[in-house]
Amino acid sequence: MLSLKHVSKSYQNGSEVTHALNDVSFDIESNQVTVILGPSGSGKSTTLNILGGMDRPTSGTVTYNNNFINTESDKQLTDYRKEIVGFVFQFYNLISNLTVFENVAISAQLENKKYRNITEKYLQKVGLLKRKNNFPDQLSGGEMQRVSIARALAKSPKVLLCDEPTGALDTETSKRVFEILKKSKSKDTAVVIVTHNPLVAPIADRVIHIKDGRVDKIIDNPSPLEVEEVDWG
């Protein structure tokens, strides 16, 4: 579905060049949770930005359903981000002067006139319909993250990209978020979770280990664990 082939990415600041990714190749499949795992500075965010069409590789190719997204125009890349990708960020990125309902509705409206029903459906799915008239600062961190997942899902993304989605949450709250993310995979949707936390690996169908900007190993897991079955330490 989504495929990186021989992707390298360098950043140039003045005379200094940082090689963030070196010859990275892997596939992301729908109906799977893929965890991209690696220590700080290993290149995870760079990988996610390239998968999400927010950045282009220095060399190599990125394809979505066999279409090259690395060579597309800015307009096509914007369409890809808008129509195909949903994002979940570590610090939620909710709009503070909009209600929970409005934060999700903005995203639902992008694609459908029935945005009220869609918004309520996904708020229900993350267990927050009754908080729809609250503002983000009236919610806990875990609740804000669940709203941000509802917002991402409301546009029916084919690829849900999550950057350290539980990085700011305690263990119990994180488990609820992972349960929702795990349920979000479908035959039409791939879920990608970027994290430095190796405890997340057992819930994934595929784990891509990144080290020093390279793929260290790729592990396919035919029987991933349920969130409740994992020893979270």
Ligand SMILES: Nc1ncnc2c1ncn2[C@@H]1O[C@H](COP(=O)(O)OP(=O)(O)OP(=O)(O)O)[C@@H](O)[C@H]1O
């Ligand atoms: N815009 C940039 N300009 C220069 N160097 C960059 C830039 N973005 C990332 N880097 C460098 O690329 C390397 C990989 O960074 P990246 O953010 O992808 O790692 P990461 O695994 O996501 O780290 P973390 O878990 O700390 O967020 C690092 O050495 C980083 O300093």
